């Protein structure tokens with residue numbers, strides 16, 4: 001999702017977290033200090049008997065039933081999983097600020113629209129380093145193919161025709177966002193990225209090699225850290241799949257925390273239907289035991305709503321919720 005245009009709202013002075021880090025002061029400007037209820041509990045490690053599921057894409061490609069079952073459980077119970085054997089090699093600024101009193105994330109973001117062409121702003125594509133654009137193009141083409149494949153497997157786990165999402169989505173919208181989280185002297189007071197669900201159908205997250213733990217997901221009311229696995233990609237279900245499956249597969253709330261000494265970079269691809277598509281729960285997931293939970297809406301309107309509202313858990317999905 002591209003960041004929302006900064007409008008006439010008074011945003012006040014915004015410190016650059018990269019500069020704050022470079023000046024090595026232990027002072028955290030108040031705009032970054034979270035209310036006590038929001039602060040990450042870093043001293044209490046998130047214990048969980050399970051870690052997020054790890055899926056072997058090469059086994060899915062061979063049609064291994066056990067792996068497909070694992071994928072089904074991952075989508076149903078976690079909304080998040082990591083994948084291995086996927087065949088992909090491995091001017092910043094704040095986003096999602098809408099008011100002067102809003103707490104800021106300890107993160108610099110750089111977002112680029114990739115496909116279709118009309119969401120690209122060539123002026124934003126840096127010419128330095130010289131291979132930046134080509135690298136993003138190559139990576140994005142591979143991730144696009146990966147998303148198409150994953151959506152086929154996901155459709156199979158739902159007993160749907162494997163091409164159902166591809167046929168429904170039209171020319172899928174693809175955007176990439178680079179999140180840079182500089183080390184923070186007080187990671188216990190700030191958040192790298194506020195809790196949110198993604199507005200996409202699928203999200204693919206790549207972490208820097210040797211990355212510190214940063215991503216946390218909300219599972220059964222507890223924040224669980226996603227342990228980086230070398231060469232694995234983290235995949236999560238976005239709001240679109242939650243709506244289409246009438247909540248069978250859920251988009252899961254997640255956030256990022258920072259580290260006292262280590263910088264962290266995540267490269268995130270959002271893959272979503274074309275903006276002109278009308279979306280609502282598929283009839284396969286609605287019956288008398290599963291009443292329709294979401295209205296039908298235009299995906300372009302949802303995307304606009306998504307980028308013009310602050311990150312606040314799953315609040316943005318209320319746009320589509322049917323209230324009884």
Ligand SMILES: O=C(O)CCC(=O)C(=O)O
Pocket residue numbers: 177179193198205214215216254255256266268
């Ligand atoms: O950097 C991370 O681990 C999380 C990034 C994320 O959730 C996002 O960009 O939507």
Ligand SMILES: [Fe+2]
Pocket residue numbers: 196197198203254
């Ligand atoms: Fe996200």
